Amino acid sequence: MPLTLTWPRYHRTLEPPAVVLLRGPQGYLELKLDTRSGELLEIVIPSAAATVKTLPDDFRPTSGQNYVPLVRAPEQDAIEVPNLHFKIHGDHLRITLHKQPEESYIGADSVSFGVGAEGLLVSVILQWTPLEREHFLSSCSSVETV
Secondary structure, eight states: OOEEEEOGGGGGOSSOOEEEEEEETTEEEEEEEOTTTOBEEEEEETTSOSEEEEOOTTOOOSSSSOOSOBOOOOSSSEEEOTTOEEEEOSSEEEEEOOSSOOOEEEEETTEEEEEOGGGOEEEEEEEOOHHHHHHHHTTOSSOEEO
């Protein structure tokens, strides 16, 4: 079962989400988006072990900004992302989507999104428990640990 990060609004949408598969040299990542707004509803790392992290309803940003990025769904269902990279730290997983540097971060609680120039989603940073980290490591062979 994959590592899955789900926002509460995922279960309240009336239409099935748009699914975009990002493929890179280290594996792949699935994004599920609201078809109307482009709001990110779920992130799935298919090759990971059985860990599901559902964020609580009171998950709120500390800055008052929108804490979930809006992503324009591409024309195709699968996209090659040459810079897709998973880096494991003791207390978080960093998923890099683009080489462009982050100019700001949005997010709250256990998830932050690095945003580059012109609003490009550059990275996702997921805080996790030691148990979630071990589940993830148990099924991944091409992940760099720090």
